Every structure is written in structure tokens, then in C-alpha cells.
Amino acid sequence: MADVPAPLSPENIRNAPKVLLHDHLDGGLRPSSIVELSDAVGYRSLPTRDPGELAEWFLGAAHSGSLERYLETFGHTVAVMQTAEALHRVAAECAEDLAADGVVYAEVRFAPELHTEQGLDLDQVVTNVLDGFAAGTARAREKGRTIRMGCLLTAMRHAARSREIAELAVRHRDAGVVGFDIAGAEKGFPPTRHLDAFEYVRQQNAHVTIHAGEAFGLPSIWEAIQWCGAHRLGHGVRIVDDISLGNDGLPALGRLAAFVRDTRIPLEMCPTSNIQTGAAESIAEHPIGLLAKLRFRVTVNTDNRLMSGCTMTSELSTLVETFGYDWADVAWFTVNAMKSAFIGFDERLALINDVVKPAYAALQA
Structure with a gap:
């Protein structure tokens, strides 16, 4: 009797090794922790104190359907992440939650400048988050789950502290910070406003990912790559604006889309989040289907697990259901992400060859 592939059930997808490159620390808190932390810091503006209702x-x-409205929800999570204890707890729970979902490598990002309202300096903010990741990783290991955590430091694109955050990222890179990012409302705040920061990071041989092509189109992507030297694109869904149907009825890539594909610039795609912010109409119409078919370096990510009510398991399960993907496709997304991680080549290769590929080979058998 021939070997039969394992069913592509949520349980099997959860147990399969997954890689996450685009996840916001302040977008993934446990609702119960938000309530408890709000008591600890005296924050009284939560819409409800019931964890279930708060999640809803x-x-x-x-x-x-608006990125700006979507970003407003972070006012509540950031408000309860202003102390060393809170940052450590949130980071530890993040590592535990991702490990429980079968994530074996994750790069989680946050903006240190948003967490200094109660006296912490930027270095203290970063240190407490990194210590929290280490604690959560250790607790996950005790439960039989192994995860490697990396940290991305994000500067807010509407603010003027990007060079400072870039220097912070380089300063802590040997302690677990793997790269630099900018985020926030795209429209009106192009990445070229922060050229100094990006030039510094690249001169220091460090890594850059930029939120681009989410709520704004091709000019944002072009600037991120050609002016700011982005190694990866956060979202990048609007690259489809540079793909049209040729006379033969087949997709024809414009110059920018071809450059992105040819140079294997990874796209950190977050399908559920993109539906919520209006970057795509539905999962079926999400550009990830076309971009994966055209073999762009597509990766699958959660963005904000709390706001989007999603996990890596649910994101991949939805794509499997919508596009009919099989285990080979899920493995392809996972290897894409691991290849694109901002850690050393040897470590990436070890995770691919020793963890990812054997697990998916067994599932496909």
C-alpha cells in the first residue's frame, strides 16, 4: 500500500514547523494579560475588562477596512507596555504562544520609542523584551516546543527618531536584535524621509525590512528598495500593480515587479491583516495567489495576532482551503521564510535541513 500524505488539518498544520517574519509584539497580546496589566499600570481606558469581549x-x-483605524487599536496595547515587568511578560508570552502554534523561528518587531512613557530609556526597553523572549523560549522548551526568537526594531515613519532607533538596533544586534524596520501610516510618510537611518544600518552590515506596498502603491515599494536598500518588503501586496495581462493572456511583469522577483526580495505577506486594512478584498482575491504562482519569494505571516484574530496555523489553513495548496506548497512558504530570515546562513541552513525539510517530508510521505 502506497504511503498517503497526512491530512492538511489545522492540527497537523499546527504541529508542522513554521517560520514567521512579520509579527508585531504590541499586536499579539493575550486579552487576559491586557486586563491584568491595565490594573498594574492604572490604565482605565479599555473598552471592556472582560477578556473574551476584549478579544472581540x-x-x-x-x-x-482602514489602515489608520486599524492602527488606532494599538493605543490600548502600547499603553499597558510601559514598564520593565510588562515588556518582559508580553515578550515571554509571545514566545510561548508562537511555540505552541508550531513556530520554530520568529522575528517579532516593535517600536521602542513607544514604550518610554513611564521612564524607561530605549536600551532598557529593548533589554527587557529580549530577556522576555529568552524566558518564553525556555518555558516553551520545558513543554517540548523549540523556538528561536529574533527581534526587529521599528521606527515610526511619522516621527523623527529613526536614526536613533537604527543605532539602537545595531547596538543590540549581538544580543538578539536581527534588523531594523519602519512602520506606521504609509501615505504621506515615504521611506526616503529616513534615508540617514537606512544608510547607517547598511553601512554597519545590518539588515533592513520596510513596511511598503500595504496601504500605498508602487512608489513606496520602489523607494524602499532602490533608495533605502530594503532586504525584505513588509507586505508588498501592491507589487501586483506592476503586473498586467499580456497580449497572450499571460501575466506580464513590469520593470519593478521583475526586479523584485529576479533578485528574490522576500515579500512578508499577511493575508488576514490585508483584508482588514483594505489592501485586498478577500483571501481569494489576495495577490498572494498570483505572486506565489509566479514564484515571487512569498512568505506567510500573521502581522497582528490579536487584532486579526489569527495564528500561523489559521493563516496557512485558510490559504490551503482557498487555493488548494498541498504540503509541498506549505513547505515552500516555510523554506522561503527561513531562507529570508535575518540570522546567519549556517543557522538558517541548519533549521531548513534538520527541522523544516524532514518534518514536511514525513507529512508528504
Whole structure:
């Protein structure tokens, strides 16, 4: 009797090794922790103190179809992440939650400048998050789950502290910070406003990912790559604006889309989040289907697990259901992400060859 592939059930997908490159620390808190931390810091503006209702509120508020409205939900999570204890707890729980979902490597990002309202300096903010990741990783290991955590430091694109955050990222890179990012409302705040920061990071042989092509189009992607030297694109869904149907009825790539594909620039795609912010109409119409078919370096990510009510398991399960993907496709997304991680080549290769490929080979058998 021939070997039969394992069913592509949520349980099997959860147990399969997954790689996550685009996840926001302040977008993935446990609702119960938000309530408890709000008591600890005296924050009184939560819409509800019931964890179940709070989870529903975040999900509803995020489904507005507007990136700006979506970003407003972070006011509540950031408000309770202003102390060393809170940052350590949130980071530890993040590592535990991702490990429980079968994530074996994750790069989680956050903006240190948003967490200094109660006296912490930028270095203290970063140190407490990194210590939290280490604690959560250790707790996950005790439960039989192994995860490697990396940290991305994000500067806010509407603010003027990007050079400072870039220097912070380089300063802590040997302690677990793997790269630099900018985030926030794209429209009106192009990445070229922060050229000094990007030039510094690249001169220091460090890594850059940039939120681009989410709420704004091709000019944002072009600037991120050709002016700011982005090694990866956060979202990048609007690259499809440079793909048209040729006279033969087949997709024809414009110059920018061809450059992105030819140079294997990874796209950190977050399908559920993109539906919520209006970057795509539905999962079926999400550009990830076309971009994967055209073999762009597509990766699958959660963006904000609290606001989007999603996990890596649910994101991949939805794609499997929508596009009919099999284990080979899920493995392809996972290897793409591991190839694109901002850690050393040897470590990436070890995770691919020793963890990812054997697990998916067994599932496909």
C-alpha cells in the first residue's frame, strides 16, 4: 500500500514547523494579560475588562477596512507596555504562544520609542523584551516546543527618531536584535524621509525590512528598495500593480515587479491583516495567489495576532482551503521564510535541513 500524505488539518498544520517574519509584539497580546496589566499600570481606558469581549472588540475594530483605524487599536496595547515587568511578560508570552502554534523561528518587531512613557530609556526597553523572549523560549522548551526568537526594531515613519532607533538596533544586534524596520501610516510618510537611518544600518552590515506596498502603491515599494536598500518588503501586496495581462493572456511583469522577483526580495505577506486594512478584498482575491504562482519569494505571516484574530496555523489553513495548496506548497512558504530570515546562513541552513525539510517530508510521505 502506497504511503498517503497526512491530512492538511489545522492540527497537523499546527504541529508542522513554521517560520514567521512579520509579527508585531504590541499586536499579539493575550486579552487576559491586557486586563491584568491595565490594573498594574492604572490604565482605565479599555473598552471592556472582560477578556473574551476584549478579544472581540479588537477584532471588530480592526475590520474597518482602514489602515489608520486599524492602527488606532494599538493605543490600548502600547499603553499597558510601559514598564520593565510588562515588556518582559508580553515578550515571554509571545514566545510561548508562537511555540505552541508550531513556530520554530520568529522575528517579532516593535517600536521602542513607544514604550518610554513611564521612564524607561530605549536600551532598557529593548533589554527587557529580549530577556522576555529568552524566558518564553525556555518555558516553551520545558513543554517540548523549540523556538528561536529574533527581534526587529521599528521606527515610526511619522516621527523623527529613526536614526536613533537604527543605532539602537545595531547596538543590540549581538544580543538578539536581527534588523531594523519602519512602520506606521504609509501615505504621506515615504521611506526616503529616513534615508540617514537606512544608510547607517547598511553601512554597519545590518539588515533592513520596510513596511511598503500595504496601504500605498508602487512608489513606496520602489523607494524602499532602490533608495533605502530594503532586504525584505513588509507586505508588498501592491507589487501586483506592476503586473498586467499580456497580449497572450499571460501575466506580464513590469520593470519593478521583475526586479523584485529576479533578485528574490522576500515579500512578508499577511493575508488576514490585508483584508482588514483594505489592501485586498478577500483571501481569494489576495495577490498572494498570483505572486506565489509566479514564484515571487512569498512568505506567510500573521502581522497582528490579536487584532486579526489569527495564528500561523489559521493563516496557512485558510490559504490551503482557498487555493488548494498541498504540503509541498506549505513547505515552500516555510523554506522561503527561513531562507529570508535575518540570522546567519549556517543557522538558517541548519533549521531548513534538520527541522523544516524532514518534518514536511514525513507529512508528504
